[in-house]
Amino acid sequence: MSFLKRESMKRFLAPFGLLTFLGAVPLVYAAVDAPAGMDDLTNGFESQTQFDLDRAQFENRDEIADGLGPIYNAQACSECHQSPLSGSVSQISEQRAGKFDGTTFTAHAGGSLINDRGIAPGLHEMVSATDNVRTFRASLNLLGDGFVEAIPDSEFTRIRNAQPPGMKGTIIYVPVLEAPGTARIGRFGWKNQHASLLSFSADAYLNETGITSPLQPNENTMNGQSLAAFDTVPDPEDAATPAHPFGPDVESFTRFMRSTKAPSSVTTSSQGFQVFVATGCDYCHTTTITTAPTGTQINGSTFTVPAALGDKNIHPFGDFMLHDIGTGDGIDQGGGPTTRNKVRTAPLWGLKNRSRLLHTAEALTIDEAILRHGNEALPVIQQYASLDPSSKNFLIQFLMSL
Numbered sequence: 001m002s003f004l005k006r007e008s009m010k011r012f013l014a015p016f017g018l019l020t021f022l023g024a025v026p027l028v029y030a031a032v033d034a035p036a037g038m039d040d041l042t043n044g045f046e047s048q049t050q051f052d053l054d055r056a057q058f059e060n061r062d063e064i065a066d067g068l069g070p071i072y073n074a075q076a077c078s079e080c081h082q083s084p085l086s087g088s089v090s091q092i093s094e095q096r097a098g099k100f101d102g103t104t105f106t107a108h109a110g111g112s113l114i115n116d117r118g119i120a121p122g123l124h125e126m127v128s129a130t131d132n133v134r135t136f137r138a139s140l141n142l143l144g145d146g147f148v149e150a151i152p153d154s155e156f157t158r159i160r161n162a163q164p165p166g167m168k169g170t171i172i173y174v175p176v177l178e179a180p181g182t183a184r185i186g187r188f189g190w191k192n193q194h195a196s197l198l199s200f201s202a203d204a205y206l207n208e209t210g211i212t213s214p215l216q217p218n219e220n221t222m223n224g225q226s227l228a229a230f231d232t233v234p235d236p237e238d239a240a241t242p243a244h245p246f247g248p249d250v251e252s253f254t255r256f257m258r259s260t261k262a263p264s265s266v267t268t269s270s271q272g273f274q275v276f277v278a279t280g281c282d283y284c285h286t287t288t289i290t291t292a293p294t295g296t297q298i299n300g301s302t303f304t305v306p307a308a309l310g311d312k313n314i315h316p317f318g319d320f321m322l323h324d325i326g327t328g329d330g331i332d333q334g335g336g337p338t339t340r341n342k343v344r345t346a347p348l349w350g351l352k353n354r355s356r357l358l359h360t361a362e363a364l365t366i367d368e369a370i371l372r373h374g375n376e377a378l379p380v381i382q383q384y385a386s387l388d389p390s391s392k393n394f395l396i397q398f399l400m401s402l
Contacts, residue, residue, distance in 0.1 A: 031290045034147050034312035036262040038350075040085055044308035045146055045259040054256035055086050057249060062209055064119050067237030070230040071115035071123055071222050072210040077253060080139040080208065087142045087260050089353055093361050094139075094208075096331050097131040105133065105332040105340055109224030112331050113207050118222075120230055125223055135329035137190050138361035141350045145188065146258035148320060149197050150291040150298065150309040153185045159286055159319050167283050167376050169321025170342055172335040177202060177215045178246060179300020187320040190343050190359050191333040196299040198246060201253040205238065213238040213247035262314055263350035264402050272398025275391050279383040284345045284376075286319040317402060318347030326374030327358055351402040366396050 035043045042051040059078040062068045073094055074080055080092045095114035098107040108114065114125045127134055160169045174186040177199040186192030194200040202215035212219055212235040219231050238247035276282060292298065294310030321344065328341025335342070343359045356364060363369035373381045387395070 031311045031313045034144070034262045034291075034309075034314045036144075036264055036315075038085055038088070038143070038263060039261070041261065042259045043146065043261045045306060046255055051256065051259045054252045054259065057252040058086055058256045062211060065233070067211050067231075067233035067235075069117075069119040069123065069210040070227040071118045071125060071220060073115055073117060073208045075209065077204070077208075081142050083353055087257065088263065088350060089141050090139045091356060091361070092139045093136040095127070096133075096135050096137060096329060097127040098133045098331060099130050100133050100330055100340075105330065105337065107331075110221040111207075112333065115207075115210075115220070115222075123222060123227070123230065128223070133330040135331065136360050136362075137329070138356060138359060140190070141263060141347070141353075142257050143260045143350060144262035144314060144316070145197060146260060146309050147262060147291050147312055147314045148187055148316070149195075149258065149303075150296075150305045150312070151187065151289055151320070152292040152296065152298075155289055155292075156185050156187075156319075156321065159289070160321060163283050163319075164280075164379075167323075167379070169284065169319050169323055169345070170335075170339060171321055172339065174334060175199075176300045176302070179302050182300030184299065186335070187344075189333075190329075191331065191335055191339065192320070192322055192344050193333050193335075196303070197254045197257050198250065198299070198302075201250045201257070202246065205247075205250055205253070211238050211249070212236040213250045214240045215246055215250065258309065262316075264315070264352075270394070270398050270401070271391075272394040272396070272401075275387065275395040276398060279387065279395070280380040281384075281395075282317075283380065284319050284321075284323055285317040285348055287315055287317060289314050289316060289319075316347040316349050317351075318345045318349075320347070321345060323377070324375045325372075325377040327360070327372055329359065348399060348402050352400055366399050367392070 042048050059076055061075040078086045080090050081087055082090050096112045097114055098105055098112050108131050116124055118124045156171055172186050172192055173183040174195050176182040176184050176196050184195035186195050188194040188200045202213045205211045206216040214236055217236045238249040244251050291310055291312045292305050294307045296305045322339055322342035323345055324342045328343055330340055332340045357369035363372055370384055
């Protein structure tokens with residue numbers, strides 16, 4: 001085992017006290033493992049009673065009288081984030097489209113997201129004949145995202161600096177909507193278009209359900225055309241109140257995500273994990289990340305990391321950075337032209353709940369998904385391809401346990 005691989009395994013195993021087989025002295029960490037499990041129980045950010053109320057709102061179906069649409073993709077957050085429980089994944093994908101002229105990407109009229117549904121006959125979007133960039137994106141897991149939000153920017157730079165040349169993740173800074181003028185390292189969405197869960201919630205509520213809120217007060221168009229004639233509910237539809245300045249629904253979704261447990265616990269003693277590290281999968285599918293210390297102010301000082309989220313080791317098996325692995329979708333979503341064919345590393349926690357893999361959901365087996373990797377990931381895939389059948393089986397069985 002090379003020094004780099006040995007050090008990578010040490011970094012991952014240290015929090016578990018499992019370093020003896022590497023001949024190392026266990027390191028001392030102030031952080032502890034984040035609560036993990038798929039059991040509909042709070043991670044401690046809010047009480048179980050409030051968590052259940054916020055989960056119910058996450059599952060609530062919006063109707064036309066609530067401001068649904070006029071064009072939309074789903075009536076509830078849980079339609080796309082449900083299996084095996086609210087906040088997890090689903091088989092649902094969304095469409096994205098635009099035009100690339102060889103130099104510049106231009107989003108489809110009205111935005112790259114193509115809404116499939118509407119509140120009246122004929123209200124839905126379709127790609128145009130000039131949209132030569134067309135792609136699907138699979139729904140993402142949201143469980144454990146409160147811990148992801150609490151990762152300090154410095155942790156991303158540390159991880160990137162430790163990655164080999166040619167495999168270093170791309171970091172982009174994106175606006176924090178609740179703190180105008182503030183930018184933070186993006187980490188949510190396939191293109192890392194958001195850095196805070198409040199920003200992400202408001203964006204998804206508008207673009208997936210058609211509900212406006214104080215952070216996203218303007219209704220979407222249909223293929224660039226106004227739908228004001230169909231919009232009978234005053235905007236913003238999730239209106240601010242003295243207690244909820246960003247909208248009660250948006251704030252409820254945010255609390256729910258911040259309160260979810262990480263989606264899996266990890267068995268570090270498996271032979272498959274050793275193959276995972278030895279082949280270099282952990283260069284991008286980072287095994288352990290530590291959240292900011294309790295009391296740290298993030299998101300433009302609008303959120304203080306509480307004890308439930310701070311000083312926690314999480315095991316996402318992902319670095320939450322953008323990479324070009326040859327499967328990019330050609331969409332520039334605010335990260336600049338160089339990110340057009342890059343996507344966020346898919347965190348592997350919760351992988352056992354997915355039957356359709358990669359950001360397009362086109363790969364139907366783990367082996368197929370691995371072999372679709374290329375470009376920045378090519379050295380790792382070459383290592384994988386050279387494994388004997390037994391080692392491959394160990395690796396795949398490990399991945400299926402996550």
